[in-house]
Amino acid sequence: MFPDRVLSGMRPTGKLHLGHYHGVLKNWVQLQSEHPCLFMVADWHALTTNYDNVNEIEKSVWDMVIDWIAAGIDPAQATLFIQSRVPEHAELHLLLSMITPLSWLERAPSYKDQLEKLSHKDLDTYGFLGYPLLQAADILLYRSNLVPVGDDQVPHIELTREIARRFNHVFGKEVGFAEKAEAAIKKIGGKKGKLYNDLRTRYQQDGDVEALEAARALLQDTQNLSYGDRERLFGYLEGGGKMILPEAQPLLSSVPRMPGLDGQKMSKSYGNTIGLREDADSVGKKIRQMPTDPARARRADVGNPERCPVWKLHQVYSNQTVQQWVVEGCKSAGIGCIECKQPVIEGIIAEQKPMFERAQPYVEDPTLLKSIVADGCEVARDMARDTMRDVREAMGLSYG
Template identity: 70%
Template sequence: MLPDRVVSGMRPTGAMHLGHYHGALKNWIKMQSELPCLFFVADWHALTTHYDDPSIIETSTWDMLIDWLAAGIDPSKATLFIQSKVPEHAELHLLLSMTTPLSWLERVPTYKDQQEKLADRDLATYGFLGYPLLQAADVLIYRASLVPVGEDQIPHIEMMREIARRFNHLYGKEKGFEEKVQQAVKKLGGKAGKLYAELRTAYQEQGKEEALTQAKALLDQAQSLSLQDRERLFGHLEGSDKMILIEPQARLTESSRLPGLDGQKMSKSYGNSIALREDKESVIKKIRTMPTDPARVRRSDPGDPEKCPVWQLHQVYSGSDTKDWVMKGCKSAGIGCLECKQPVIDAVLKEQEPMRERAQQYLDDPSLVRAIVDDGCDKARKLAQETMRDVREAMGLNYR
């Protein structure tokens, strides 16, 4: 059984804003201390909707990486890389496309939804139809067990699982499997090999779950086995052949959805966002000029925080005492709108201060970011190459 591993990526389509931080990056920062994590810039995915003008992609890629580092992603804990620098993603995508039914791609909920939202672009391309398959390759190639997503992305994870299951069903019958199992048992040694056989019999013939647990623990502790042999013995234990691709699980993330300055979802395209590393004066101006409850025409008019976009920001940035102060002061006209906005301004600037500090070293010396990515690409590619060796062998493409 492979250790848990987390994989996630983002498309480089512009500057990152505080909505990205609260919606995804805070979860990444938490997970990097708990499990091995790989985070990648999905530059090929950006081409699915921006293929006619790719000029923004390179600049956005480096800006995004600096934003990640500024937010607190630690390259000593997580592996950071660029998708297109690991070409094995494309190879697995191609091979998976040979076996994935067209109907699976057409039924993905976001396919028609995105076509309607982006009606100004010609998205009648294979790249756009096939992006969930590329997304599956991005995860399956690292044999990731966990993918952090919001609820709207669960259908994508289910599809990844179906693709892995179909692949394993078609190609999981390894040539010479029984012989290789016997060789692996010998590597365990006489005593451990005999115990493995007894536990397998107890599980398969008598259905003893504790025997399965004991056998798995035995294999986990076996130092003499290669990764491939360990996988073979796990498969043999459960009565199946080698599992080539791992079915990932969705890890639902805590989604603190930060609203934009107008109360809608924060988005650069809506013009209602605050960039992760935005200039201090610009942040102050944007929040001070935010729309408020339309009923408060004059300072003396009472208002209703529930009808004010600023109140939504208080939900994210303010403690209970400040929220009580806002609720009472707004409804009684005891405080003005600028007074109400000040705690939000202070909290946003406080949040951004360490981000600007962390980013500065990378802005001063861009070679630091390049070095982190080069190292990350090397690590990611080694893992990807291991998977592709098994995939090619299973599909009869392992020419010698």
């Protein structure tokens, strides 16, 4: 069995905003203290839709990594790297394309959806059609078995699982597999070897799931096995071949719908965002200019918070006491709209303050940032090389 490992990434297509923080980055910050995490700047993915604006991608790469650190991602806990600096992503993508049916890519729910949303762009390209496969390669390259996603991305993880399953089925049947597995059983010793065989028989003959779990635990605790022998015995246990690529699991995260300045979901395409590291004066100006309940045309008019976009931000940034003050003051015309907006301004600025502090050393000295990313790329590439060695061997490409 492969150890728990998290992979997630973002496309560098512009400055990050508070929607990214509440929707993704807060979850990353929590995950980095629970699992080994790799966080990827997905610059090749950005090219699938922004190939005609590469200057924005280049600038966004470094801005985005600073934003990650500002949000609380700790380079001492997580590996931060750039996709294109690890060429094995492209190699695995190519090799997986040899066994991935075209229909699997065409049925990806986001494929037709994005074609419609981005109808103004020429996306009749293989890169755009094949990006779910590149995404699968990203995950499988690090043998990541935990991928944090929202509900809408689950089909992509299922595609990744299907591709891993197909790869293991086609290429996991190494020559002499059963003989190598039997030899590996002898290496773990007479008593453990007998127990493994007994558990394997109980699972394969009787479908005893508890026996399967017990055998897996036995292998995990066995120290004198090579990586290859361990994976052979996991595959032999379940009646298959050597497991080369693991089947990733979606790590479902409850992604809050961060409201934008107009009450819709905060999104660059709606022009309703507040930047992760936006100047305090700009934040204040944007909030003060937000629309409110249309019923409150004058200060003395009573209103209803449920009809006001500012109320949605109070639900993110204000405590119960302030929220109660807003409801009572709005419905009685006891407070004005400008007065109502002030706690939101203060809440956002307070949230951003530590972000500016964490980001400042890297803004002042970009070489610090590039050093962190260079180290992360080396760590990622070492993992990628290990996977590709096994993939090439399985596919008969290890000659030379």
